[in-house]
Amino acid sequence: MKGQLLLTGFLLLLLKVQGQDTSRIKLLMMEGIRFHDQGQYADAVKKYDSVLGIDPDHVIAQYEKSYSLMASKNYKQAIELSQVIIKSKRADSSIMGNAYSTWGAALDEQGDHQKALKVYEEGIREVPGNNMLNYNKAITYLRMNQIDAGISELEASLSKNPVHLSSHFMLGRTMLLKNNKIAALMPYMTYLLLDNRSKRAEDALGEVRRLVEGNAKKTDSNTYHIEISRGALKKRGHKRPADDDFQSISLLFELGGAADASKTEGLLPADRFAGRLASVIELLAGQTGHSGFYGSVYLPFFRGLHEQKLVESFAHHIFSPSGNVMNEVWIQDHREQMEQLRVWTQAYRWPGAGF
Structure with a gap:
């Protein structure tokens, strides 16, 4: 009997200690994350080391x-610890991919x-659903100036996770570097659908506005002329165009700038932007023959916006990073339209893993 009481007391003490350890670990992890977010990486590492002192195999702390x-540029130690995590039996697929x-x-x-690149390829074989491996692989290719390989990896990332912000943003930037304006516009606009509040959203909107509004200029004779990019005037061969080849609408898009500029001259900036964007998305909605990434991911979305008559509210939504007061007034005055956009976009099923 006495032995049973001692055993019971020991088990209760053990459970109490374990409970205290769990609470302590949770607090230390929160403090570590807070230090990291504040850029105090050495202090963050100390907190995680305290967790590992309690539980040496705590894979999340690792x-x-x-x-x-990595953030503090202690690359050698980051690599060594990453290799430990990959071999850990406690690492799930998400942690392993990270x-x-x-x-x-x-x-x-x-x-x-x-x-x-070899490490990313090994990671993709081991954790094929992790889009960040493709995204980081894309960044490496872009640093090596292997632009097409980088684009392929960004598309692979978005095929796995169609709402990954950085992949949309980088694809837009990369396509713009290639002077493929229409192919740059779609990922930039998709980025702004998902994020219209951050500093990076301001940068994305700046590029979208330059693409959508930028080429029409008024002359002294009160007429408009438009600067046509060389890409829009390229001769098309007999080969089937690439999935991201939008030369068929590039000329129409750029020529339409002059006509739209004259129609929208007296409008407020947000309304002028919305009018021009409506013309662009109407052209996108009519596109056919794109059987690859753009044809399966971007074009169906913009076609849907056009068919559901949500382009105007979409334009005002993505114009938000401008901080334009009258745009915010428009949004407040058209809450029902904005709610229709919110409901439709939240219900929209992007193609890809889990969507």
Whole structure:
């Protein structure tokens, strides 16, 4: 009987200690994350080390520590810890994929691009659904000036996670570098659908406005002329166009700028932008023959916006980063339209894993 009481007391004490450890670990993790978010990476690492002192195999603390090490440019230690995480039996697929991403990114930051690519490829084989491995692989390719390979990886990232903000943003930027304006416009606009509040959203809107509004100029004779990009005037061969080839509408898009400029001259900036954007999306809605990434991801979405008559509210939504007061007034005055946009876009089923 006495032995049973001692055993019961020991078990209760053990449970109490375990409960205290769990609470302590939770608090330390929160403090570590807060330090990391404040850029105090050394302090964050100390907090994670305290967690590992309690539970040496705490895989989330290991990952967060590797992330802080990476941010503080302690690449060697970040790599070593990432390799430990990958071998851990407690690492699920998400943690394992993140560990491969940190390992590859650390190599990339050290200038070892080829080895980074090999790490990403190994990670993709082990965790095929992790889009961040494709995204980071794209960044490495772009740093190597292998633009087409980078674009392919960005598209692969979005095929796995169609709402990944950075992939949309980088695809827009990369297509713009290639002077493929229409192919740049769609990912930039999709980015702004998903994020219209951040500093990066301001940058994205700036590019969209330049693409949508930028080429029409009024002359001294009170007429408009338009600057046509060389890409819009390229001769088309007999080969089937690439999925991201929108030369068929580029000329119409750029010529339409002069006509739209004369129609919208007296409008407020947000209304002028909405009018021009409506013309662009109408052209996109009529596009056929794109059987690859753009044809399966972007064009159906913009076609849907056009068919549901949601383009105007979409235009005002993505114009929000401008901080334009009259745009905010329009949004407040058209709450029903904005709610229709919100409901439709939230219900929209993007193609890809899990969508």
